[in-house]
Structure formats: C-alpha cells, structure tokens
Amino acid sequence: MLQALGGTVPPNTDHAVSVSLPTWRSNIGYEEGEDWVIGKMVCGYPRFFVHPSIQKLAQEIVRRVGDPETETATLFASIKTARLCQSFIASKVPAEEARKVRIVNFIPAPHAEAGASTITSSLSCVIYPKEWAPHAKPVWQHSGNGISSRRGEFCMRALEDGFLVEDKGSATADSMSQRPCKGPRRYQGRGSINGITRSPPKDAVSPVNGAEDGRDYAQFIEERFGRNLSTMLADQAKLAVRKRIAGVLTADSELPEALETTSAEGRVAGISENDVFLYPSGMSAIFNSHQILMNSRGSLKSICFGFPYTDTLKILQKWGPGCLFYGHGSSEDLDDLEARLKNGERFLGLFTEAPGNPLLRTPDLVRIHKLADQYDFAVVVDETISNFLNINVLQYADIVASSLTKIFSGDSNVMGGSAVLNPKGRFYKLLKETFDREFEDIYWAEDAVFLERNSRDFVSRIEKINSTSDNITAMLKASPLVKDVHYPKYSPTRPMYDGLRNPNGGYGGLFSVTFHSNAEAIAFYDTLEVLKGPSLGTNFTLASPYVLLAHYGELDWAKSFNVDPDLVRISIGLEEVPDLRSRFQTALDAVQKSRK
Template sequence: MAIKQKYVLGEVIPNSPHAVVSNLPTLTDVCAYEEKAEYVAEAMGQGYPRFVEHRWIQSLTKRMLADLDLPVVSAVVVRSLNESLRHRILGIDPAIHCHSFEQGVYGLAMDLFYFDPESDYKEAEVRLKAFVQHTGCRISSRVAEGVLRGLGCLEVESGAESGAEERINRERIGTETIVEMEDRLSRSIADLSGLQSSGSVSITASGMNAFYTAFKAMQSIQLARGRTQWLQLGWLYVDSGFILQKYLSAEETLSVEYAIGDTESILRTVESLGDSLSVVVLECPTNPFCEIADLKRIAEAVWAQGGLVLIDPSIVSLYNINCTPYADAVVTSLTKYAGHSGDILAGAVVLNEASWAYSELKAVVQTHAISLYGADLIALGASMRGAEASVERMNENTRSVVAFLKRHPKVKRVFAVSENQHERSYLKHSQALGSIVSFEVKGSMEAFYDHLQLVKGPSFGTDFTIVCPYFYLAHYDLVVDTSPQGLLNQLGIDRNTLRISVGCESVDSIIQALESAFSFA
C-alpha cells in the first residue's frame, strides 16, 4: 500500500519556478532516479541542477536548434565560454559541434553544443553532459527565463522578473547597478572571509564552476613548476571528486586519505610527496560526516613543501567558519545558506591575499570563472540580506536535533560538527554548527525514510528541512557494490547513512516528524 506523502514525487520546494529542490519521497524513487527510470524523469520539470535539466532550459535549447534549422537532437546551452574551455569541450569527441551566438541574437552571448544527427553520438552526449555538469557551466533557469521572455515565449507572471536584466551592465536596481551590486556582495563575502579587498572574491554561476575555476588556476600554476601530485583529504562532493579523477593531465596523479582526522598520517603523506606536491583539496567540515581537519597544521605542512591548499566549507558556510587563513583558495556554493530560500544557483572563489600564489591565481581565475547572470545576482543579493538570521536559526535548531538523535533508541550513530575535537579551533563561535547532521538508523532505514513527512532530496542550507539518503544520491555506484572489496565496506561506512539539513521551522515540528518516522523503522 502506498504511503501518503506530504510532498509528492517531483514536487518543488519552494513553490518557485527557480527552486533547486525537488522531492524524492521514497527510497524506491531515489533508486529509480539513479537508474534513470522514465517515471521519475517525467515527474521532474525542475530541481537540483545536477539531477534535473530545467524545463525552460529544454525549451530554449529546442528554440535555438530550430533557429539554426537543426533537427531536435540532444544539445547543451552554456554561457559564452572562453576559447580554451570551448576547445576543451569540442575535444571531447568529433561528434560535438558548437555554434556561438553573439549577444545581439538573444540578448546574451551563449554557446550551443550539439551533435551531428547522422553520427553515433550517444557516448559523446554522455561525456559532454558530464563535463558540463562537473564544471558548472550550464545556463541557469533565470538565464533561460530572461531569453524566453525576450522572445515572447513566456507570459510574465505576477511578481516575476522581466527580461530587462539581460542588459546587465546598464541595469539598475533602485540606485544600484548590477556591477555595483556584485561589488557589494563580493565585499560582504570578503568580510565573512576576513579579507580586506572585494577583489579577492569572484562570484560565479554555480558552486561547481567555482571549484572548477580554482582547480584550473591551481593546476596551471603548479604544472608550470613541475608539480604533479594532488592529495584529496576525506570525502568530496561528487562532482568535485569527478574533476580530480577525470581532468588531471596525463602526468598528474591523485592520492586520497579518507581518515581526515588522522592528522599525523596526513602530515607524513604530505612530507613524503616533497617537491612533487601540487595541491591538497578538502572539504571542511566534510560531507556527510561533518569532520573538521586540523587546518593549521595541515596548511603549514603543505606550504612548507611548496604546495597549495584548496578548501570547500560549503557544508557549514562562510557564516560559520573561516578557512581562508589556512587556504590559498576557498570555494563555496552560495546556493546553500546564502541562498537559503532554495531557489538560487551561485558560487564563489575566495583567494587568500597572503598566499604566495595570489596574483597568479587571481589572473587565471578571472579567465575561467563564469560570472553570475544579472537576475541570479539580484536574487542572491535579496537572499543574502536575510541569510545571517536564517543561519542563526539553523544553528540553533541543529543543536536541538543533534541532542534528540543522540538519545534516541533507534539511532546507532550521529555525525555532527559539535562532535569534533577541532570544533572550537576553527568555527567562528560556540553556536556555529551549520544545518547538517548525519545519522545511522537502528532498524529499517527505508521504512523510516518512506514514512518521513519532510522534504526529501539533495541540497542543504535552506530555510526548510531536507532529508537525503546521502550515498544513494551522491555515490550510488558505491551503494550497489556490496562486495567485501567495495569502498564503503572497506571503510566501514553504512551505505544507509541519512543526512538531514535542519531548517528554520519550529524545531518541535522537525523533531515530531522524525519521531513519527522512527516508529516505522
């Protein structure tokens, strides 16, 4: 018998045409999504960009193909790319072609990558879409909306943005131009990072574009110095991990130390790499286990060897932790926390002004970063005005949820920032926790998940609570590998670990929903 769900399959939260969260109410739905079941794809017209191509982006793609008198085959629309990245994409496969549209055509310069319909392009399609996904260069739903409105293809809804934001260099919001707004938001991010200059910050089209931009900048600098050994500490967001696995050059190699809390082992590895050490990459805290590395000792060891440090603190946000003193570059997803409403796609690269590589990094970042579209920047600016208050409420509610889970008889283990030995060393204040708690269910995780009456799916750092079967949505290939040699089994990790992003609702209502679901576990 089907379980009545508060949020149905594919329902978007919030009720916004740009919402980045769509609901996956049962574990069967999650697995079906991962296995590309048609019924799940049909239910999702929008959602987390890594998982779903927005319906307006699909419409714009078809329009562009028609304008070129091309058959409707698979294609990808991106913001206008620099020559290096455009050639990188064309080099993926000979079946890929590109048409570059100047700004005068649709009001915004864009590149359309498409395939020769006479060719066997399916493998090339998979590789192209993976590259665009991993590097975060796909257009946003607001880009598609602005262009389609300009073409008269969408009716203007009450309260919706018009297409005027396409002219981003002349647009004014009140007394502020888009350029002035970007500088103001960059200054806010610089302040959160303890930096003097907004020039140290690049606001990008997505968190993944921020990561890829920093990756390319560091790679180019270190390869020129003959440094080829990359080191990953702990788990990374899946697309960040893919970049390290797939886009290093032939002479570069990647090592992984999963035990991020074993500082002595990490230091020995860093020292052993010597002059070959290129970049050390980590999330702090880690996702989903909320581990905090000893950043100071690790950074000092890396810098002593001439390496660079890249840190992603998205899991708790720049509002709760400042990693800049221990990194050459910090990358973060502003979709989370800063975009707490749940309908914004943005990221940022923050460069440490004290880094020996600062000037070189800044120059390369500026050539690779895809700037945030005007309408997305406006939405981010509006959201950031209330972000600090939302983060404070998330921090407060998370502490209560952690306490509830730790004493619950149907919870085996709880992973939270508050459980770390380095909690007080690197977080900004004693209340800084972020929204993330992960836990293992004692009993049936599937029954608990299916009966839980909260939003279920990817993303975090939103005003509303989201529950995610983390490894199913981030590392499904590891979940289905149940062999003794499988990575999760080797590391002793429960594939059924759940991650909850605690929102700003009444904490009693969150706990009540959890308690009710536990009765079915």
C-alpha cells in the first residue's frame, strides 16, 4: 500500500500537499539534494517545493518578459506581496545591483471581464538573476504568500489564451496597488486582486489579442473548471469557512446550513466571522500577523516561546528587529522573561504554539497572558496541531493563527490559513483597524471552494481521530521498545493543556515517538505501513522523521532543546483502530528484530 518515492500524497492527486518519502534513507537523500530522490519528485510540500505548474508558468513569464538564460521568477498574487520579495532580495545583494530585481505585473485583458460575474486573477512576478534564487527561496517558504498550484494552472491557461496580459502602464504597475480589497467588504468581489471580479464597466473594450479561435471568457472558464465558478460560490465558500473557524458552527454542515447559521456563540463571547481573516497558508497567516503587529505597534523585538515550527522562528529573525528565543518554553524561561520585563525590556508580541511541534508541549498561556497584560505585548498562538475543537486558546491570545491545510481540510489537496482576532483582547481595536486597512484577500477562489467542501465534516473527523490517537498512543506507551511518546496526554505540561481543553475536547491526532537507537527508529519508520511524507492532520495516517526534514542542517541545535534527531512524528487518520494497531505492531516487531 506504500506510495512510490516522489509520488503524490495522497496518491493520484494533482494538487497534493505532501510527497512520498517512504524510507529513512529517502528523507536524507531529499535533504542532501540527491538526484535519485529529487529526480523522482512530482510534487512536494508547496512552501518548500515549487509545484511543476508554477515552475512552468514562471519559465513562460521569463521567456516573455525576461532573459531565460540568466533570469528566473517568483510569482505572487498581488503587488504588495511581490514587493516584500523584491525588497528582501534587494537587501541581500550589493546596492548597485538591486535594480536587477524587478516586478512585472500581468492583469486580466479587458475582454477577460466580459460577461457574467466570474473569477479572474492578476499575477505579480518578481524577476531576478538566477544566482539570487537562494535569496528568494526564504520569502516563498517563510511568508507563505506565493501563488497556489491551482492559481498557477489557471494563470498559465489564461496567459496562453490571451486572457492574461502584461500590464505595461508602469514598470511596477502602481495602479494595481490602488485596487485592493480591504476590510469587512473584502468578500464582496470588488476588483481582481483577490482572485474574483465583478462585471466589467460598460465601456469595456472588445477582444483584441488572444482568443483567436473566437472563444469568450465564459467559455474559457467553463473549459477550465468544468463549470462556471462564480464569485458568489467563492464568496459563499469563504464565508462558510470563516464561520466554522469563528466557532459559530459546532457540527458538520453543508454549505447552505453553514451560510444560514447566525449563532453569536463562538469561541469567545462576541466573536464573529468578521474577526477571521483567510490567507493562502498557515505561515502566511503568521507572517502577516507579525507584519500587522509591527505596522500597528512599531518595530519592536518579538518573543518566540517554546520549540517552534521552523518557519515561525525564521520569520521573527529575518523580518523586523529580531526576537528573543526560549526554546524550552519552560517555567524557568518565563521567570527569565518576567525579569527582563521588570528591568524595562519591551517586546512587540510573544509567538507560541499550543501544543508545540514536535514535542507536543503546551505553554503556560495563563501566565503568559498575565505578563502580556502587565507589560503591554501581544500574544499570538498557533493552534494548528490541536485545533479549536479540542482546546480554546483564543481566550488568552490577541491573535490565533492556524494552518487550514491540516486537519481542518484533511484531504491534503489544498493550502489555506487563518488569523483570528480576540474581540476581548487588549489590542483588539488597534488590530482590527490595522487588519481592515492592511489585509488583502489573495486566497485563490478555487482553493477556497475545495477547502470549504473538505471542512464540512471537520467536527466528526476530529472526534474519530482523537479517539484513535488515544488508543494508538496508549499501545506505544505500554511497549518497552519505545523510549518515549510525546503527546499532550502524556506530556509533563498536560495540566496546561487540560486547562485549555474544551468539555468534549480530546488530545488531538499528532504525536511523536522515539526509540533507544537510530537503527531502531529506522526499522520502525521503514516498516510502518502508512503513507510517509511531510505535513500532518491528514485523513489518512501519515508518518515523517520530522526532525530530519525540518532541522537537517541544525540537528545538534535541535538536540540542545531535547528534540531527538531520530524522532518519528505520526499524524493519525481515519483508519479503523484494529487495522492501525496491526500496522504499528508489525513496525514494533521490526524494532525488536533490529536489536538482534
């Protein structure tokens, strides 16, 4: 049942979020960039591996407006996100060379907006010398603002058929920056920067370049999607998703029911879907929350509390004045922070995860919240791993970020992220005003439709995954072959987790397991008959030697925070318990044999 090396995870999925790395050796080969691995990869986690459809589009853009021999491009959905990339690259190269980094914009041709209200897309392309690609990669990876593979496919077809054309109005298309969708009206279909557009002005010109075969834009859309994906459907999908994330919906629901639900009882008193902002990925939600905090409160250092997902720490280190890092996330760390605060140090905000990845430790949010109130810093919590059905962290945070790519979607075929504001938070008014002013909706309409459909059974999936995970972790915990099981239920920080847990909440679907030797970890991983690759929160059980993938170049650094380089991370899916127990027992048997 194992997927072949480099294949999509899940199998036969064009826009898969994960890629198969079925053996320990293949993970090392991926990190080392060995051809026998890289050459077989048809996809990868989207922020680390540029999807072939996007690679193809970037090559075509450079062929049209650049020099394919010496230049390459990184693609974004708006001029604002492209400028972040442009400025980051420019900061890493000699000042006199920075002019070689330029932005070329593509916009819908006038005739592309003719007809009924439907989707269009703009495209902002950062073009630069090929040797500077290592400077662009961190922006793509850490910011999470790059275009999705579905948008890439759409733009490629639109470009080929003459419905997407270069904006020659100015070198950086400043006019585009005057068309953002901001504030609560961001889902009303104004403009094309958010991936949807309304009917064109009455003076829209007739077709010129492109569409030589006489097809109109409506026919192009019908052929591209197999149906007319209208702004209304995209708007409704985003609204339903935002209601689910606000906690207004507490049971599985189809789209009509989701849209009709108007209950005011959400995750905290007074919350509504207007406090939820959608992003192309979870990291985009974190990146933009940090940007908005700096915009609203000034350029102060941040705090990264607890061993974090790798990109969160990199964001805080590479953008802004840096951060204070507490990798253990312990009470002693909080003692040190409190002493610094008492001595006059001030911070922008504290970023943390509840629980953390991959040790599943939960920070003391109650104490953190008290310090934040006393010393005037914001609290940003990433709740991706446990999710809001299991625990309520919003009551102690100003912003809660999440990767909707994970368990909220489950199908591992679409990216998405969210940032949620706490209407009772001390910075709510300031943050809401800044979000409404600075936020731009660059979440691709087609991705939103897939995400909404995937999340309709979110509640029942969580319940099953909680129960199965409880069973499998107990099995592993009882085995003398296992060194440790990292899971909120068995963590020394369980009291912190239980203090956040909802009445019907469980301990989530993610855990990590360690063994007594590298050979035993390899035997377990290579034998375990589940899909293997990056990501988590999938509807199928997924395994990964997480520390190798996330920290290959800094294993000793990770180990200094008690993160075992040989750790195997498991994300439990929807399989039946007897089936999974059998697979895990076979893997444990292999561990036993490796000892002989």
